[in-house]
Amino acid sequence: MTTAYETLLERTREVHLLESTAEILSWDQETMMPAGGVEHRAKQMALLAQLSHERASSDELGDLLATSADEAAGDDAIANVRELQRDYERRTRVPAALVAEMAETTSRAQHAWAEARAASDFAAFQPWLDKVLHLSRQRAECLGVPEGGELWDALAEDFEPGMRAASLERLFTPLREKLSTLVREIGSATPPSNRFNELTLPIEQQEAFVRSVAGSMGFDFERGRLDRSTHPFCGGSHYGDVRITTRFHDDNLGDALGSTMHEAGHGLYEQGLSADHLGTPLGSSVSLGIHESQSRLWENHVGRSAAFWRWARPQLASTFGAAVADFDEPELFRTANLVRPSLIRVEADEATYNLHVVVRFELERALIRGDLTTADLPAAWNEAYVDCLGVEVPDDRRGCLQDVHWSCGLVGYFPTYTLGTLYSAQFYAAAERAIPDLDGHIERGEFEPLRGWLLANVHCHGRRFSPDALCARATGSGLDADVFLSYLESKLRPVYGI
């Protein structure tokens, strides 16, 4: 006899088949699809979204969940039912009319944003931002404010279960202060040379190099691909077919390498998810913050370490030959750790990146609370950039119009980037404690012990534990910004001689 739980999993896996089909179409759209495919592809995606939404919010699923909750026995079943119940409730709380209005508004808002950004014309985007915020607030009301929380929290749950604005404030306020101070100190010191990343290197060789680094990290090309796209991302359908992308510039190997290691870090998480639990919560990634911790760990803790460059130096020489003969390991390491306050988040370095994020969190929280009007957003943005990063914002294109997120309705998303940073530092420190001579392994290009530790402590758990509980299990403590701050200070102070 088939139990309700078994039928529940069957239905859940069917939804996953539809969602993973959309994932492949989405990857295709970014990497392969000819221009003529745009309109038809949007219709295919809309239909797939409709079909999976119908199935994921059906009454039948609700009944199966109720019966399964009564029956569920064993840790796996209990965890899966708990997570499916959560997803189902969130999906069914928002009326279809609001979902449709949100979809249509954000689709048009994205076009308006793209035009407004190109023209650096915030006024043209402002009414759209108002609409998106208005609908987001309505959505948050439907989803329900967590106990003791605020509207913003209801939205942030989409990306990071358990994330609360009030806790973030406690975490981010000192982080902002300490990072700003560090960045200011760095600003008054002599920066390392950046000539390595200004070197013109053939793109075919760059590609061979980053592909080999991804392979060394343990990214399995039998269960994945690496392609090019304008904005690097990690997609694919499941643990057996994980697709990462990167981008190349003639004269910025560091960008291609950083992007590749970042996306390969995401890719290792996806490839490390449980095959037995495919298509169910226990076989899915737990949150954007934890996902981002995996990418940042490889991009920063590995890719910007002295040990990594001791390994990479001869690899570079064998790929690029005489062109790189002039660069020794200390210079390569220092170049990888160049800190330069700048206007654009996606181009920011390891130290300043989180300041960009904190600014966005504070502003979007104020917008949702009604403490800030959209009319006042540009001025507030520009003031925060002077305050945090010491840079003057010359126009809104390079200011509050730079990110696509709000136009897509992604409110509550930005902080996950910084949670990823903080988690990555904690995971890396725990891995260092667990793996004797981790630095020595990395210096020898032996990345397997680190990947194995991440697999056992993060990847394999799927959504069994909350992000915070997962962190506590793996590292011995909950979210804590100090681990990141000490790591950063102890690396950057010697680089800058401060």
Added chain:
Amino acid sequence: MTTAYETLLERTREVHLLESTAEILSWDQETMMPAGGVEHRAKQMALLAQLSHERASSDELGDLLATSADEAAGDDAIANVRELQRDYERRTRVPAALVAEMAETTSRAQHAWAEARAASDFAAFQPWLDKVLHLSRQRAECLGVPEGGELWDALAEDFEPGMRAASLERLFTPLREKLSTLVREIGSATPPSNRFNELTLPIEQQEAFVRSVAGSMGFDFERGRLDRSTHPFCGGSHYGDVRITTRFHDDNLGDALGSTMHEAGHGLYEQGLSADHLGTPLGSSVSLGIHESQSRLWENHVGRSAAFWRWARPQLASTFGAAVADFDEPELFRTANLVRPSLIRVEADEATYNLHVVVRFELERALIRGDLTTADLPAAWNEAYVDCLGVEVPDDRRGCLQDVHWSCGLVGYFPTYTLGTLYSAQFYAAAERAIPDLDGHIERGEFEPLRGWLLANVHCHGRRFSPDALCARATGSGLDADVFLSYLESKLRPVYGI
């Protein structure tokens, strides 16, 4: 108010969205998907097939069809309803249990076939072939034998509406006789040199060359792609996203060029389908035979003509440089028209290809009628090859086990290859009558008049006319093997001096 016909088209377009999603996944599987994706992809494809089948055979669709048939006004609506009615009837006549049994059996039969072919062990495949034939006969009974026809006809309708075994017999018997005679005569003459297609040429240059030929033909790369796959094919989602593939060998440019022109011919048909009628019968290709006529026209009538090689000679020189300096146009033309009786259909030349097809048609018809048992198939196959092509079949791997079709349940498919050949000759002859100095245009690389004629006379009609009626409208006469035979004789006799 929405009419039943409008709702019918809406539902039909939804089915097309699902089918075209499966088409993209299928293209991805052949060109991009890593090995680890196989199992999950099969599940995605099965779910998409189930969803589109449910929709395409729903009671609601049946009701909409009935109402639309009463209401339909205007040529477009009448044609669309007629074709949708036909598809609906065929889909709903076969019980779900038989569809499922067929799907499972053919899936397993394909594995058995692949193993049997590798081992050249017909006995291992024979029980599977028996099962497939048994189920095919059951399917044909459900579909219904056309008036005055036979079981085989019911199956062939899947691929070529209106195709009847008895008519094919009348067409193929003299074709077989005349082609065999011509091939025998050619066999006793001195063959042209094949040294051009034995030349080792860099694959990047080969790719640049065939890509440029496809572009010259009018294949629109803004609405399509060209990639590599083991077996060349034409796929994609709709007229705005058409994906063709080709293959390369170090030392056989002719194969890459022929495959590319063949698939680009299919691609031009797809890109030429009506945008207004996207997702409905009037925006779909009419039959496999007509589709194949478009590929063969470009591959053979254009690609193996003296005029084409007068154009291509300087193109070759500018791509491959000194490597091809030694080849003049007459030699290139003669090499493209080399005739060599062989064992393998997919490697056959323009003259012998149709003999391979006729043999298959005669044998599968006899199998379905019960005039031939599977036990006697290898002997019958080998005898026919001696008789038609004058070649001894050394083993079943290169004999009756060479094609995947029967293991997939594709009974009634093979003749469409030859119908394509015959239609292509008729279309090309009509285009020659309609376009003054077509040879001159081709010699100057002006392919647009020919593409334009095909667009106006074939592509744009979709399924408005039956294949035979389409041919009659475009060429002034129905299917006729003599046009092909005269074309072939008048080209090959001078090449072979016979």
